[in-house]
Amino acid sequence: xxxxxxDHNGFAxxxxxxxxxxxxxxxGCDTTVDVLQPSDQYRYSLYGVLDVAADTQVIRVDPLSxxxxxxxxxxxxxxxxxxxxxxxxxxxxxxxxxxxxxDSTTAHNxxxxxxxxxxxxxxxxxxxxxxxxxxGTTTTPAQAPSLNxxxxxxxxxxxxxxxxxxxxxxxxxxVFARGAPQIAAAIIQYPILQPxxxxxxxxxxxxxHYDKVSDEGDRFKISVFYRDELISLHPDPPSGSxxxxxxxxxxxxxARMIVSAGGPQWxxxxxxxxxxxxxxxLYSNVQGGHGFVGGIYTDTLRVPFAExxx
Numbered sequence: 001x002x003x004x005x006x007d008h009n010g011f012a013x014x015x016x017x018x019x020x021x022x023x024x025x026x027x028g029c030d031t032t033v034d035v036l037q038p039s040d041q042y043r044y045s046l047y048g049v050l051d052v053a054a055d056t057q058v059i060r061v062d063p064l065s066x067x068x069x070x071x072x073x074x075x076x077x078x079x080x081x082x083x084x085x086x087x088x089x090x091x092x093x094x095x096x097x098x099x100x101x102x103d104s105t106t107a108h109n110x111x112x113x114x115x116x117x118x119x120x121x122x123x124x125x126x127x128x129x130x131x132x133x134x135x136g137t138t139t140t141p142a143q144a145p146s147l148n149x150x151x152x153x154x155x156x157x158x159x160x161x162x163x164x165x166x167x168x169x170x171x172x173x174x175v176f177a178r179g180a181p182q183i184a185a186a187i188i189q190y191p192i193l194q195p196x197x198x199x200x201x202x203x204x205x206x207x208x209h210y211d212k213v214s215d216e217g218d219r220f221k222i223s224v225f226y227r228d229e230l231i232s233l234h235p236d237p238p239s240g241s242x243x244x245x246x247x248x249x250x251x252x253x254x255a256r257m258i259v260s261a262g263g264p265q266w267x268x269x270x271x272x273x274x275x276x277x278x279x280x281x282l283y284s285n286v287q288g289g290h291g292f293v294g295g296i297y298t299d300t301l302r303v304p305f306a307e308x309x310x
Contacts, residue, residue, distance in 0.1 A: 041288070042064050042288065042289050042290060043063065043064060043126070043133040043134050043288055043289050044061055044062065044063055044064060044076075044078070044126045044133065044134040044288070044289040045060070045061070045062050045063075045064060045286070045289055045290050045291045046059060046060070046061055046124055046126070046134060046136045046286045046289060046290075046291040046292070046293055047059070047060040047291045047292060047293075048060055048124075048292075048293060048294075049138075049184075049293070049294040049295065049296050050082075050116050050122055050138060050140060050293070050294070050295050050296070051116065051260070051295075051296050051297065051298050052116045052117065052118050052140050052141070052144070052295075052296070052297040052298075053144060053297055053298040053299065054116070054298070055113060055115075056111055056112070056113050057082070057093075057111060057112050057113075057114070057116060058109050058110070058111045059080065059093065059109070059110050059111075059124050059136075059293065060107050060108065060109055060110075060291075061076055061078075061080050061108050061109075061110050061124075061126060062076065062107055062108055063076060063077070063078075064289060064290075075095075076095060076108050076126075077128070078126050078127060078128040078133065079092065079126070079127045079128070080092070080093040080095070080110040080124065080125070080126050080127075081093060081124075081125050081127065082112055082114060082122060082123075082124060083122065083123040083124075083125055084117070084120060084121075084122060085120075085121040085122060085123055085137070086120055086121055091112055091114045092112075093110035093111060093112045093124075094110065094111055094112065095108055095109075095110055096108070096109045096110070096111060097109075116140060116295075117140065118140050118141060118142050118143060118297060119139070119140060119141070119142045120139065120140050121137065121138070121139045122137070122138055122139070122140065122295065123135055123136065123137045123138075124136045124137075124293050126288075126289075132288075133288050133289075134286060134287065134288035134289035135286065135287045135288060136285060136286045136287070136291065136292070136293030137285070137287075137293065138263055138265055138285070138293050138294050138295040139263045139264050139265065139295055140263050140295035140296070140297060141180065141181070141261040141262065141263050141264075141295060141296065141297040142297075143179055143180070143261065143297060144179075144180070144260075144261055144297040144298060144299040145177035145178065145179055145180040145183065145220070145259050145260075145261050145297075145299055146177065146178045146179045146299070147175055147176070147177055147257065147259055147299055147300075147301040148175070148176050148301070149173060149174070149175050149176075149257070149301055149303050150173065150174045150175075150176070151173050151174070152173065152303060152304045152305060152306035153173060153226055153255060153303055153304070153305050153306065154170070154171070154306055154307075154308040155244060155246060155247055155305055155306070155307065155308060156243070156244060156246065156308060157171050157226075157227045157230065157231075157243070157244035158170045158171060158227075158308070159227075159241070168225055168227075171225060171226055171227035172223055172224060172225045172226070173223075173224050173226065173303060174221060174222065174223050174224070175221075175222040175224070175257050175259070175301060175303075176219050176220070176221055176222075177219060177220040177222065177259050177261075178218070178219045178220075179261075180220065180261035180262075180297075181261070181262075181264075182261065182262045182266045183210070183213045183220050183222075183259060183260070183261065183262065184260040184261060184262030184263075184266050184294065184296045185208075185210060185258065185259065185260040185296065185298075186208070186209045186210050186212065186213050186222045186257070186258075186259050186260075187206050187207065187208055187209065187210075187257070187258045187259075188206070188207050188209055188224050188226070188229075188255055188256075188257055188258075188303070189204045189205065189206050189207075189255060189256045189257075189258065190204070190205050190207075190229070190230070190233060190250070190255050191203075191204055191250050191251045191252035191254075191255065192204075192205050192233050192235060192245070192249060192250065192251075193235060193249050193250065193251050194235050195235055195236070202251045204256075205233055207229055209222060209223075209224055212224065212225075222257070222259065224257070226244075227244060230244035230245060231243065231244055233245065234249070235249060236249075247305050247307075250305060253304055253305060254302040254303055254304040254305060255302075255303045255305070256300050256301065256302055256303065257300065257301040257302075257303050258298060258299075258300050258301075259298070259299060259300075259301070260296040260297065260298040260299075261296060261297045261298075262294065262295070262296055263294060263295030263296065265285065265294065265295070266294065
């Protein structure tokens with residue numbers, strides 16, 4: 001899965017958006033399940049994560065009255081609040097009707113700039129006429145993962161030859177994450193220059209590497225095989241054999257690796273497939289509706305580009 005997201009202080013919004021995206025009901029996922037049918041028991045869907053490192057929190061909230069409609073209704077007709085269950089503080093979230101894709105599919109993204117604390121239990125609650133209808137509860141991690149990288153992204157890439165058929169290790173960098181009980185997201189972003197008519201766009205392109213996270217006991221290891229990704233991202237690929245773009249095609253001297261620690265509830269479902277997570281009949285931690293509300297703590301690491309020595 002590769003997606004584009006706007007820049008953000010600490011880049012935590014990118015992680016939050018990708019984390020949410022893995023949970024949304026993408027086209028192709030089976031949404032015709034009984035739990036989506038309108039009823040007094042299931043009123044709203046909630047999808048999102050609370051990131052301690054982010055300056056803005058976003059939770060997608062939509063009513064279940066029209067589950068098969070192409071877009072969200074113009075109004076949720078309810079209040080959405082963020083509750084700190086330890087301090088008792090309650091914050092109202094602001095509604096924003098957001099276009100999700102080129103087909104103008106819309107959704108309600110409720111947001112707040114209220115700071116999120118580590119090791120804290122929160123609840124997202126949907127209220128109508130002072131009655132709580134749907135809730136999602138989560139606990140944030142105690143700390144962000146501590147990250148370090150073993151080597152840079154070496155350019156030019158190397159390619160298989162008849163005598164050296166496997167050169168994957170030469171085009172792989174490894175990131176180690178310590179201090180987190182579990183990893184919730186692992187994303188690499190490349191700063192690619194994209195031609196657009198007479199202009200050149202500076203675009204951070206994201207790729208999900210969560211499936212490459214391995215638990216080594218005292219740390220997590222994240223292996224990123226970048227050659228094939230860079231080949232597919234080449235803005236002006238030459239004819240003939242595929243090649244990675246050179247350093248002149250990047251508008252920053254480094255990519256960035258974004259890694260999130262997951263809160264205490266994360267291990268309950270982290271091994272499930274994306275399609276399984278997108279099906280509310282298989283997993284949901286929302287009461288009075290369906291979806292997922294999680295807690296994460298994000299950190300970002302620069303992974304520099306470097307010239308490959310002969």
